[in-house]
Amino acid sequence: MLSTPDSEDAVIRFEDVSKTYKGGSRPALQHIDLEIDKGEFAFLVGQSGSGKSTFLRLILRELLPTTGRIYVAGKDLTRLHSWKLPALRRQIGNVFQDFRLLPGKTVFENVAFALQVIGKSQSVIKRVVPETLELVGLADKGERLPEELSGGEQQRVAIARAFVNRPKVLLADEPTGNLDPTTSVEIVRLLDQINKTGTTLIMATHDATIVNQMRKRVIELDKGVLVRDQAKGVYGY
Amino acid sequence: MRHVFRELGSGLKRNLSMTIAVVVTMWVSLTLFGIGLLAAEQVDLMKGRWYDQIEISVFLCVPNSSSPNCEKGVDATQAQKDAIRTTLEANSEVASVYYESKEEAFKDFTELYKDSPVMATMKVEDMNDSFRVKLKNPQEYMSVTTEVGGMKGVEAVQDLHKVLDPLFTWLNGAQVGTIGASALLLLAAVLQIANTIRMSAFSRRREIGIMRLVGASNWYIMLPFLLEALVAALLGAALACGSLAAFEKFIILDQAKPSITSMGWIGWGEVQWAMLWIVVTGALLAIIPTIVATRRFLRV
Numbered sequence: 001m002l003s004t005p006d007s008e009d010a011v012i013r014f015e016d017v018s019k020t021y022k023g024g025s026r027p028a029l030q031h032i033d034l035e036i037d038k039g040e041f042a043f044l045v046g047q048s049g050s051g052k053s054t055f056l057r058l059i060l061r062e063l064l065p066t067t068g069r070i071y072v073a074g075k076d077l078t079r080l081h082s083w084k085l086p087a088l089r090r091q092i093g094n095v096f097q098d099f100r101l102l103p104g105k106t107v108f109e110n111v112a113f114a115l116q117v118i119g120k121s122q123s124v125i126k127r128v129v130p131e132t133l134e135l136v137g138l139a140d141k142g143e144r145l146p147e148e149l150s151g152g153e154q155q156r157v158a159i160a161r162a163f164v165n166r167p168k169v170l171l172a173d174e175p176t177g178n179l180d181p182t183t184s185v186e187i188v189r190l191l192d193q194i195n196k197t198g199t200t201l202i203m204a205t206h207d208a209t210i211v212n213q214m215r216k217r218v219i220e221l222d223k224g225v226l227v228r229d230q231a232k233g234v235y236g237y
Numbered sequence: 238m239r240h241v242f243r244e245l246g247s248g249l250k251r252n253l254s255m256t257i258a259v260v261v262t263m264w265v266s267l268t269l270f271g272i273g274l275l276a277a278e279q280v281d282l283m284k285g286r287w288y289d290q291i292e293i294s295v296f297l298c299v300p301n302s303s304s305p306n307c308e309k310g311v312d313a314t315q316a317q318k319d320a321i322r323t324t325l326e327a328n329s330e331v332a333s334v335y336y337e338s339k340e341e342a343f344k345d346f347t348e349l350y351k352d353s354p355v356m357a358t359m360k361v362e363d364m365n366d367s368f369r370v371k372l373k374n375p376q377e378y379m380s381v382t383t384e385v386g387g388m389k390g391v392e393a394v395q396d397l398h399k400v401l402d403p404l405f406t407w408l409n410g411a412q413v414g415t416i417g418a419s420a421l422l423l424l425a426a427v428l429q430i431a432n433t434i435r436m437s438a439f440s441r442r443r444e445i446g447i448m449r450l451v452g453a454s455n456w457y458i459m460l461p462f463l464l465e466a467l468v469a470a471l472l473g474a475a476l477a478c479g480s481l482a483a484f485e486k487f488i489i490l491d492q493a494k495p496s497i498t499s500m501g502w503i504g505w506g507e508v509q510w511a512m513l514w515i516v517v518t519g520a521l522l523a524i525i526p527t528i529v530a531t532r533r534f535l536r537v
Contacts, residue, residue, distance in 0.1 A: 060450075089452030102443060113444075117453035165451065 010035040010071070011168055011200045012059060017068035019054050019224075027066070028054040029224045036202065036217075038168070041195045043211050044204040045235060046221035052204040055221065056171050059202070060092060061085060073168050090118055093162030093170040093199075095191075097177035099154045101146040101161075107133065108142035111160045118165065128164060136160045136190060152183035156190065163194055170194060172203040176210065184210060208235035244461035248437050249468065255433040256469050262429055263473025263522075266422030267515045268480040273415035274511040275481070275503055280408045282501045291375050293396045295321060295385055296365040299339075302392045312366075317390030324388065325370055330380055332371045339364040365392060423522060430470065431526035434462050438534045445534055455535045462531050466523040474519030478512045 012035065019029040029051045036042055044052050057063045058070055061077045070077045073091050080088060101110050111132060112125045120128075133139050136156040146154050155175060162170055172191060176184035188203075188210050195201040205211060211218060211234060218233030219226065249256050297318065298307035307313070313321075318336075325334045342364040350356055372378060378396050386394045438445065448458050485508045494502045 083455070086452040086454045089450060091452075094450050100443070100447065102447065113447065114451040117448045117451060117457060119457070161447075161451075 009037040011038045011040075011073055012036040012202075013071040014058075015069040015071075017058065017065045017070055019051075019058065019063065020066045027224050029058070029065075029221075032068070032226050034219065034226065034229060036200060038200055039195070039198050040217060041192065041201045041214075042203070042217040042219055043214070043233075044202055044219050044221070045206070045211060049223070050221040051224040052221060053173065054224075056173055056202070056204060059169070059171060060094070061088060086118070090165060091168045093165070093167040095155070095158050095162050095170065095172040095175045097174040099146070099151075099158045099178075101154060101157055103146055105145075106142065107138060107144050107146070107149070107157050110146065110157055111164050114161045114164050120165075129160075132160045132164045135163070135193075150183075151179050152186060155179065155183075155187050159187070159190060159194070163199070167199065169200045169202070172201065174204055174206065176205065176207055181209065185213070188214065211235040241457075241460050241464065244441075245464045245468070248441075248461055248465045251440060252433055252437055252465075255429070255436065256465075259426065259429050259433055259466075259469040260473045260476070262422060262426040263470050263519060264476040264480070266419050266426050267474055267477035267519055268484075269415055269419035269422060270518065271477055271481040271511040271515050272484065273412055273419055274514055275484075275507060276408070276412040276415055278503050278507040278511075280405065280412060282503060283408075284405065285501075287397070287401055287500070291372075291378075291397045291401070293370040293372065293378060293381055293394060295325070295368040295370060295394050296392045297321075297367055298390050298392045299362070299365055302365075304392045306387065306389055306391050313390030317388070321368060321385055321388055321390060324385055325368060325381070328381055328384060330372050330374065330377045332373045335369045335371070337367050337369055339366045342366065423518070426470075426473075427522050427526045430466050430523055431530040433469075434466055434527050434530040437462060437465060438531055442534070449535070458535060459528070459531050463524065463527050466527040467520065470519040470523030471516070474516045477515050477519070481508055481511060481515070 014032045014034050017029060017032040018027050020027040032055070044055060046052050054063065058065055058077075059072055061070075061072075061080065064078060072088065075084075075088060077088070102113065105113060108129055111129045115125050115128065130139065130142070133142055136159055138153060138156050138160065141149065141153065146157065149157070155178075159175075170191070175191070176187055179187060184207060191201055191203060192214070215232045215234070218228065218230050218235070220228035220230075298304065298311075298313040300310050300312065322334060322336070325331055339361050343359070343361045346359065346364065347356065370381060372381065378398055382394045382396055385391055445458055485503070485505065489502050
């Protein structure tokens with residue numbers, strides 16, 4: 001499917017996207033037009049209710065836009081058949097504020113789970129999972145249960161799980177929201193490291209310090225409107 | 238695959254009480270369903286056998302007949318008998334007509350009641366002579382009975398349909414009742430399976446959420462649930478098949494067949510056929526509600 005007409009590099013592309021929820025008084029997103037290139041690191045900032053979550057869920061195609069088109073990895077999501085969704089999701093990793101680890105499974109099993117359920121062989125799992133745990137700095141904690149780990153470590157597990165299948169895009173929704181400032185910085189450094197492997201990274205955050213430190217692209221939403229899209233930006237003006 | 242079987246095992250264990258409930262409901266309802274099927278086969282068998290042997294008996298007038306078609310005190314005349322025979326033979330439904338004399342009737346009667354005290358009082362003259370009529374199609378008896386029923390010299394027309402039809406009506410009713418009851422129970426089983434699967438999916442919603450997020454296919458997510466329902470249903474179906482086999486062995490072959498030898502009884506062939514239906518029905522009743530119940534969890 002040929003779908004990204006002007007920019008070959010855009011891995012995510014919004015074309016005049018609006019989203020109104022059923023029964024919602026105002027649109028959650030209004031006329032969003034933007035591109036995010038392959039390998040980019042972008043912060044998505046804005047207050048609660050500004051549309052950040054809607055933005056991320058649209059990329060995942062958990063939602064469809066009311067109007068406009070969204071392209072992810074060359075695919076027009078508004079025309080994507082639902083049976084092709086798993087293939088799309090395999091190209092997008094997800095990290096959340098609440099980690100979402102499976103409590104009964106060890107660190108290794110949690111990361112391996114993401115590969116098992118898409119049918120990867122045991123030999124691939126045995127090779128790739130330790131590599132990924134090494135990358136996130138948990139090489140020696142594979143046999144631990146999530147409850148035995150600190151918040152920062154749990155988020156590293158979640159990042160390992162999101163990244164273990166080497167997705168094209170990694171979406172992080174407030175990944176430092178539950179963490180102390182020092183740990184938050186470490187997590188963002190890890191995300192930056194992952195970004196440097198070529199993975200496009202979008203991180204929704206409230207954390208001004210981190211945004212200001214990193215000097216990456218900043219996309220700011222306010223009440224569903226794109227109010228700022230700035231390369232090497234800071235949190236506020 | 239390993240994941241699928243592990244999930245299957247943990248699902249069955251987690252919902253053990255619900256799984257047992259599903260198995261038992263399936264067992265009882267499928268057994269009833271199977272017995273309903275066997276009853277249908279049995280009725281067909283009896284119909285075939287009895288209807289084939291049915292003759293219409295046209296009893297002729299004797300001196301002490303009370304029918305208005307008879308003249309008091311005398312036998313039916315030869316002219317009347319000829320007229321009756323001609324009418325019978327002209328009817329297109331009639332296959333053959335056979336005259337049974339009083340002496341032959343008495344001989345049959347003597348054999349049938351040889352030990353009964355009633356024999357002492359009976360004489361040849363007390364018997365009716367009759368025409369025995371065989372039909373081409375045993376179901377088409379009405380035209381014959383109405384045609385000769387009112388003729389002079391006919392005391393009565395007796396046909397076994399009058400006796401058998403209520404019996405078959407009753408048997409058909411029993412069969413409809415069995416199938417109906419099993420249908421209700423099967424409905425209960427279907428709802429139970431849907432609920433069990435919904436509960437099972439709910440208790441695994443974290444896993445399912447992550448599976449969807451990392452791009453597991455719907456088929457892969459649904460498979461453990463499908464197997465869970467299928468295992469429960471097939472277990473119930475296997476028990477139902479066992480019950481049906483026990484029914485055939487202990488009720489039909491050991492009890493009914495030796496005591497009522499005058500008619501055919503369903504054999505293992507029919508039982509196998511019913512078992513096949515039980516297994517197919519059980520499988521479908523597991524698969525359909527599971528797909529419906531999990532659809533909500535798979536929708537994106």
